Amino acid sequence: MVTYSTWFMAMTWLFAPFLFNPAGFAWHKIVDDWSDWNRWMMNQGGIGVQPEKSWESWWNAENAHLRYSVLSSRIIEVLLCLRFFVYQYGLVYHLKISHDNKNFLVYLLSWVVIISIVGLVKLVNCASRQLSSKHQLIFRFIKLLTFLAVVTSFILLSCLCKLSIMDLIVCCLAFIPTGWGLLLIVQVLRPKIEYYAIWEPIQVIAHAYDYGMGTLLFFPIAVLAWMPIISAIQTRVLFNRAFSRQLQIQPFIIGKTKRR
Template sequence: MVRFHYGHPDVFDRLFHLTRGGVSKASRSINLSEDIFAGFNSTLRGGNVTHHEYVQVGKGRDVGLNQISKFEAKVANGNGEQTLSRDIYRLGHRFDFFRMLSCYFTTVGFYFSTLLTVFTVYVFLYGRLYLALSGLEEGLATQRKFSHNHALQVALASQSLVQLGFLMALPMMMEIGLEKGFGKALSEFIMMNLQLASVFFTFSLGTKTHYYGRMLLHGGAQYRSTGRGFVVFHAKFAENYRLYSRSHFVKGIELMTLLIVYQLFGQTSHSTIAYIFVTSSMWFLVLTWLFAPFLFNPSGFEWAKILDDWSDWNKWISNRGGIGVSPEKSWESWWEIEQEHLKHTGTLGIIFEIILSLRFFIYQYGLVYQLTITNNNKSIVVYLISWLVILVMLVILKIISVGRRRFGANFQLFFRLIKFMIFVSFFAILVVLIVLLHMTIKDILVCFLAFLPTGWGILLIAQACRPLFRVTGLWGSVRALARAYEVIMGMLLFTPITVLSWFPFVSEFQTRMLFNQAFSRGLQISRILGGQKKERAAS
């Protein structure tokens, strides 16, 4: 007795609902999923929502990954609004215990549990990183009662089974087994995994978490049209980047950085089996968040499409924004729209955004003292020197930003020569410091892993405090820093896709995986005919 909503209700008992709160929620800034509030109001006034199926017809459904992600983003935003509403609060206080549990599971509870799942991954990795960088993990590992503890490895093995989701799949196996037999249930489970269902649902986990969490912190829910067309076209790399950059790619690269650092300094990494047990599910999460959009993208690994995507990406990332320039044409316009939620958030949302960004500085603080050139010096001066290096790099970016604005149009060749000389001088000084300080390859990697997240943290705080940076005239430097990070992330994502596109069997495997045999054959024929038409046009 906790059903409130059945999609878009085609038939309302209008007089009944008008006397019990109305058919929709009248609000200017909240309630994207407005229809469900009619069910909330009716239930709060003692009624029950019933469903009568008069005519059932076929309805267009989302079949492409981008369409599904937009729909899930819209629903996650709506559930965030429901979480903040007084209606759910009142229902939770007035239901009995069992109806309250059912209400939690069928409304906001699913999204809140999803948020907790991803939050637990962050807490686990940052906790492990703290143990590794502070020396506590080494101290525990060298103690007699903890060394050669085979029981601990067995416990980690069982934990990895839980992380891989076998216990989550057990209820589904039981349900199918009771309906169709356990042999059929096992075969369906194997087929689902061969069709990469685990990859799809892990990717959807990131979509729900991002938009639900952003809605709770800053608000700004909006309707997203999906289209519901039969998706056979190739989505360009820039389109996938715009759609999944903040929800998946940034988070995936952060988790990947944490896993690499833990592999470098963690005691568990000395044991290959233990490291695999601890981090295998998280590596699966990272790879899924980074590359699932390209895996489920038709013709995502065709060499001709890759060349077109690279040209389109370069044009998009280089174009300057302005009035009337759409986000699909310019990176600057897209970047401005991506910060809309920060413009309308409250003071508490800005404070939370800054607090969450501080994790990158704590992370840098732990890594700086792991460098061999510090000679185990734990003085605060070492940390301050690392900030001096960061400030020098920011000053260089500021000089380039001012130079582009003043000399980029009239003295373009002269400005490019100066920029080239600045970069050459900077790298020359860097090489001299590496030689003089006898830095190892591991030290260079640690410096890169320490300073790269720190710059991203500075960027997040600058975006949260946008009015302050505009007044001080530093917003141009912030934009230049943001563009540099976008280029780095784009290269990290594009390089593996380019390498895989060299091998023709990868594209064939993807086509067979995404489409059935008949459609795959038709797609091959259409490619051949399309190639012949191009040859005739060229001749």
């Protein structure tokens, strides 16, 4: 019951700004917000770039306090992040591919998969920085090889180890919290590792997490905004008293005034 109430509270926090905004389900407003948000996500950060102008600057500002934390605070932060690994430990043993094997080796193999994913991200990121501008054909060929390697791995695992679609879903449910926990731990260790090659794929993964979260937030809102009846119902609910007094509120919502 606590889990359901927690999820309900999280959903209300995420979607309340849209539900109680008179223009929250206006299609043109959603399109404008999506464009602005994409621009914010893709803008490069750096010195002098404000957090409201770039995701990278915002991300650095949000975690800047960890640079000045004392050792005890960092240790506590790392210990709190370990809770995300519990999901992975519990779910990997429910995979059909494990054949009900409770050996600790199964858990270690799941970490091999995570390390492989980070390696692929590092490979694509390096290729993007070094080849995307001058050697587009080579860069696309590398992406094609990476895609074919991943697909081939899935096919081999499906044929040889009986990997199922449900296993892939369970893997996502297991690895997503683990990746988030790793990102939090890496932020604590950032002063020690940010000048090494491992830092760039970590930042790419953090960007992917936030981009995916934003997409999941925009998608249901866009679907509801696409249906005009939803906007009409929302307007009726929010301004029920105004409707009961026969007031014309639509001009105020769309920002226009009637000429007499």
